[in-house]
Amino acid sequence: MNVSIIAVGTELLFGQTVNTNATYISNQLNLMGFNVMYHHVVGDNSGRLKALIISTFVESDMIILTGGLGPTQDDLTKEIVAEAMGVDLYFDERCYREVKSYFDDRNRIMAENNRKQAYIPVGAEVFHNEAGTAPAFGIEKDGKCAICLPGPPREMKWLFENCVVDYLKRFSSKQMYYRVIRTIGIGESDLETKLLPIIDNQKDPTIATYAKEGECTLRVASQRETMTEAQLAVENMIREIDKLIGKYIYSYNDEELAEVVVRKLRENKLSLSSAESCTGGMFASCITDVPGASNVFSHGFVTYSETAKAGVLGVDSKIIEECSVVSSEVAVLMAKGAQKSSNSDIAISITGYAGPEADEGRENGNAFIGYACGNKLGNKSGFIEINTKRNDRKWNRNFFKLRMLLVVYNIINDAI
């Protein structure tokens, strides 16, 4: 079944509000096996809204509208939907009582214009709104269906979960299942090239790739008669994908790399510490962003100056002078210092040039990641060098952070 989403509201066209409702509803619809055709946004303008509804019904069997159900003059979604579908509005006593008691319960006086909210298109199924005053509804006529929901995301979600999901079940025949796989260390086009043998001529499951900064995500989705069939098709496809690009995959369940690292540290009863120069706390911050990180991460050092590297981590000033502060030697000594001070199983460090101004003769995007492990991991230590060739400070810092996570991930997996 083809569904389109129309958001009504001039604030969206002004760029004041992001249309997160369309994202939420699309996600829900896809999970239920509906095919989302278009998102449209239109202002509070009756002529344009009516024309848009009529033209959208040409290709779509259903339209879900959000916004414009409030009590004010420019809230006109309900009236226009009724007009476009050729039905009248009637005054619904129960809706009126609900709107009124919403105000009574809060010891507030109901404004006269709230009466407007109790008018409902003839033949509509009302979704009684416990999260606000706008009654929502679904209406079917001549093989087309319109669902009207309020704009505030909290109200809209409440109605979707509590009323719309049940209402939609009557329209759905197929079941949808999908998994999101996350990779690192391979670009989007290389990934696609490697997957070409299974992407080409593939109808179901579908495989979609998305590039994120420094990472790449794959979505494998199947729509079948039963959920069991859909799951089986996705799982089989994931096994094929695994054969081709398995070594780049760090999550089969749409997890962030930091989440995976924290989970694996916990599973392996390993502790972690960090010593950061150019990332300045970003690594520690992304690890501690994961609930439960306190079980595996206790110490982080941000040693931005040479004095801090020497004073806090005990890096020999002579080596800083001889090898330069951005060097593999200093990176390793920083990691060793953090490891010693925290007595952690793994210590990870970084020193580098994020930009905008590298030292003379050096390039932005050049960094050294050091690591040093405790007894449990054989006291091994080492480094990797990075050259992003970019001047973009934010981009570099984020990339450096991801590579630090990758080094920790590889140490846990005994791949370093």
Add this chain to the structure above:
Amino acid sequence: MNVSIIAVGTELLFGQTVNTNATYISNQLNLMGFNVMYHHVVGDNSGRLKALIISTFVESDMIILTGGLGPTQDDLTKEIVAEAMGVDLYFDERCYREVKSYFDDRNRIMAENNRKQAYIPVGAEVFHNEAGTAPAFGIEKDGKCAICLPGPPREMKWLFENCVVDYLKRFSSKQMYYRVIRTIGIGESDLETKLLPIIDNQKDPTIATYAKEGECTLRVASQRETMTEAQLAVENMIREIDKLIGKYIYSYNDEELAEVVVRKLRENKLSLSSAESCTGGMFASCITDVPGASNVFSHGFVTYSETAKAGVLGVDSKIIEECSVVSSEVAVLMAKGAQKSSNSDIAISITGYAGPEADEGRENGNAFIGYACGNKLGNKSGFIEINTKRNDRKWNRNFFKLRMLLVVYNIINDAI
């Protein structure tokens, strides 16, 4: 001039990505005096995209498209725009060299399908993309204009700021000037109430308020015949605003609070250090995100465990036991430890519960920010307590970070 925005990408219809590009572009277009008519989202489907472009041009003079400019098979925006406007594509040598050098500079092999990105519609003005590989462009024909931009928000914004704004100026008769004022410590509705006398009946300059998490932003914009008139109108309005809410304003130039703090530290030749528990490096990270932070910030400590607080910062374990680890006493001792170890002029610390699970009898969102100053600032020390009453870990961590910045800001301004 009427403009519509079309975002191309099945991931948007799957609900995997939020269409923040449309919001950003709408905001920019409104500032420049363009009238945004519609936002549309369509999947990677050539037939639908072509029909949508043609029907959108009925009411709109210009379409800005985002997405579908990549190297893969389903990237088809450029081809369809050329088709809809009735022009051919040609192979652009300069674009090809730029795409190729993008890979060469990173010591990466260019995949064969990246060649596709160098084809450009005949008659288009190319926007040379320094933020990625997708060449963007604007094309005018028969009184209609199409602008094609890549989908990744970072690339899109770079191109918009560096190329599209200039390109758009030829379509605009009026001159636009605006300033963005940033405030902290006051909610959006309180801010609006205080500004009511000047917001009411105000046509130009316009004043728009936007709430961000923990902060509030004001945009003052004027559109006049000349730039001088527009600037004068905005500056006069800012003086009025200053009289009403001056004490909440920390930037008149849309700076981040961290930028202002780093700038003021530099101006006052003051150094800063940090000791973080629940924010886990976020504070250090946002300070070091500002270019030039190395002049004022040398030491950051992430002491997530009690052992780290005692071992690294010298917080007396007995006091942790007596007062609890989340207490004003521990916050102040953490700041004193960081100040001593780094010999900085200002040390700031935090200990608290971000969520999801506070210790028994304590609430998520409760935190203590401590500070300790060196000789230059009279060795003063102290703390503030925060209670957000929220369980949201991400929200709390961000709010805590902003409050730490505010405390440092107030210390520099001698307001603490």
